[in-house]
Amino acid sequence: MFKKIHCILLISLSLLSCQKDKKQDPFEISFNRIGKLTNTTKVSQLDSIYANDSIVKASQGGSFVNVAKTIEIYEKGGSKLLSLEPREENNPESSIESVQIIDSKFKTTSGLSTKSVFKDIKDNYTISKINNTLSSAVIFIDSIQASISIDKKDLPSSLKANTAAKIEASQIPDTAAIKYFIINWEEK
Numbered sequence: 001m002f003k004k005i006h007c008i009l010l011i012s013l014s015l016l017s018c019q020k021d022k023k024q025d026p027f028e029i030s031f032n033r034i035g036k037l038t039n040t041t042k043v044s045q046l047d048s049i050y051a052n053d054s055i056v057k058a059s060q061g062g063s064f065v066n067v068a069k070t071i072e073i074y075e076k077g078g079s080k081l082l083s084l085e086p087r088e089e090n091n092p093e094s095s096i097e098s099v100q101i102i103d104s105k106f107k108t109t110s111g112l113s114t115k116s117v118f119k120d121i122k123d124n125y126t127i128s129k130i131n132n133t134l135s136s137a138v139i140f141i142d143s144i145q146a147s148i149s150i151d152k153k154d155l156p157s158s159l160k161a162n163t164a165a166k167i168e169a170s171q172i173p174d175t176a177a178i179k180y181f182i183i184n185w186e187e188k
Contacts, residue, residue: 024036031145037082037096040095042095050073052076054073056073057070069085071084071086072084082099083100085098085099097187098182098184102114108144112125112144114181118175118176118178122169122172125144126142126143127139130169145186146182146183147184148180150176150179151177155171155172155176
């Protein structure tokens, strides 16, 4: 009887411990991770990671290139998910340098996605800096390694044509939409 109880207890504990393991959300953005990708993922691993999706690599001079500078990931249904840039062209062992988030299914734990507005950034993240470019205000968030562009058309007119002006977070309207959402990974 003791052996039977002991055996049942061991089986129950192992089942409970298996249930507690958190399954990786395939669309969660966090530090060094975007869904199934990490900062150490190699280009050669993409085929197995996205086996159920489509991977499109650029061609050069009419011939297929093993590793293009831009690699696009599409769902089987056709919608574009991500645009990846490897550190080194033509090197399947290269890691990914940057990932442009295209599909709004990809979100941070606080819900930040390509469909978010500036208020979502301001309320949930510490802004490291804001760069003023010709057509955008680029917002840097170190905690998730992101650079997020807001179109200057959403900014006050005094900032639209002036690339020398310093843009403050207080000058960006809460309703300004995200134009580009890019994750930049440091080399490991």
